[in-house]
Amino acid sequence: MTFPERFSHLPEYAFPRLRRLLDAHAPGGDVIQMTIGEPRHPFPRWILDEIASHADGFGKYPPNEGTPALLAAIAAWLQRRYGVTVDPATDVTVLNGTREGLFNAAIALCPETVRGRKPVILTPNPFYQVYAVAALTLGAEAVYVPATTETGHLPDYAALPAEILDRVAIAFLCSPANPQGAVADGAYWRRLIALAEKHDFRIFADECYSEVYRDDPPPGALQVARAMGADPERVVIFHSLSKRSNLPGLRSGFAAGGPRSIAAIRQLRAYAGAPLPLPLQHAAERVWADEAHVDESRTLYRRKYAIAQDVFAGHPQIEVPDAGFFLWLPVEDGEAAALKLWRQTGVRVLPGAYLSRDVDGVNPGHGYIRVAMVAEEEEMQRGLTAIRDCLYHTRDT
Structure with missing residues (x-):
């Protein structure tokens, strides 16, 4: 039995691709998951x-x-x-x-x-x-x-x-x-x-x-x-x-x-x-x-935006967004950066190309990684600091 031909063009889902990229390699430190956009703030009990x-x-x-x-x-x-x-x-x-x-x-x-x-x-x-x-x-x-x-x-x-x-x-x-x-x-x-x-x-x-x-x-x-x-x-x-x-x-x-x-x-x-x-x-x-629980969660995200701004201060190429809980960080090659980060620090991020499609030979996500700011603040700060020190320490600021 075969699938309709149009489904042969389905892009592979991002996370199986990520596992194939990273899981054959040992993490270079305590694992910090910053890949999936799964909120971790408390929900109303x-x-x-x-x-x-x-x-x-x-x-x-x-x-x-x-x-x-x-x-x-x-x-x-x-x-x-x-x-x-x-x-x-x-x-x-x-x-x-x-x-x-x-x-x-x-x-x-x-x-x-x-x-x-x-x-x-x-x-x-x-x-x-x-x-x-x-x-x-x-x-x-x-x-x-x-x-x-x-x-x-x-x-x-x-x-x-x-x-x-x-x-x-x-x-x-x-x-x-x-x-x-x-x-x-x-x-x-x-x-x-x-x-x-x-x-x-x-x-x-x-x-x-x-x-x-x-x-x-x-x-x-x-x-x-x-x-x-x-x-x-x-x-x-x-x-x-x-x-x-x-x-x-x-x-x-x-x-x-x-x-x-x-x-x-x-x-x-x-x-x-x-x-x-x-x-x-x-x-x-x-x-x-x-709305009370929404306001409380938004306050936590505002603190995370502030942490990101502090960690990446002096790196003008990095923009902390006005909304959402992802950082879209510029790198030369998203796959190479994600693999380097995993092998040297244990931080797990998603290559931007996995969220994009090649059009005329160009993938607009190729030069990015996506970082989810969903972890507890201390863990998130450690993860962002590791990303900065591993991927951006040699860049001019």
Whole structure:
């Protein structure tokens, strides 16, 4: 039995590649994991009581789209956070985290043809791998647009030829960006939404890092689209409790957008989705309603930003981002740097090329490593100091 040919082009997932690169070599010190973006801050412990008090719900089939109470809690959060009013009955659907949502939403909303031709799906490069997999699954043409220092680490979709833009069905945009931490400001969103209006495509705004920031909260795509008076179906946003509330294992997220978009996503999930168990929906309802634990976690991240700035002071080529919890550190060769770091210090980081795609022989992640700032502060400081001393000590400062 063979797989469809298009799946032969799937990029290998980053972490098996990393294990193949590093695991044949002994670590050069105590192992410090700085590869995966798994939040390690405390989650609100009262969630355990919330799940236990609704445990009888494990004996019932949960609604795919979410309970009315959970949908209302999400709508209330969108109003508090962005000043956006949505109808929880028609404009929101619950997801099993953003990865599942981004993938299934593409299946639900990407047409078979655009103006009679093969559809295009735009993705930043570097990118979250599910964007590319969604395009390949659909048989669409994935167009990888560099998000580099020159473009502010966000893709310049407007620079694409009109022939491509006229075939676009979906444009993915992650803000704050993974891995660079770049934030799409209001002006960026307005330009992208205007481009989507002109060429009639949807924007999938992956905003799962929206609550991890230093100073100002990042604007939201739906917030800007509403202020512009754009087509209500133009933007679909995706959020989860994984980063916001340090609950990646809860698998609770949502999509919000125009009623036709949400109806299509709900219809597909009725057949192919895995609904969130009722006790977890009750817990998520309370978590979306609480901001105290989010503020506490953000305070910890601000201290980590400060640690990173202190460790890399005097290295002007290193930028500490305004949001997210990754450092995107420039090196000559990401694989060589990751291997050297592992063998000499025991610090484990991810080569940037593993998050990017070669286009015309150029991989925009080749000269970077991604470092996750998720560990406890003392361990993180040791890891960053080891990175500095191993990879940057000979550089001019």
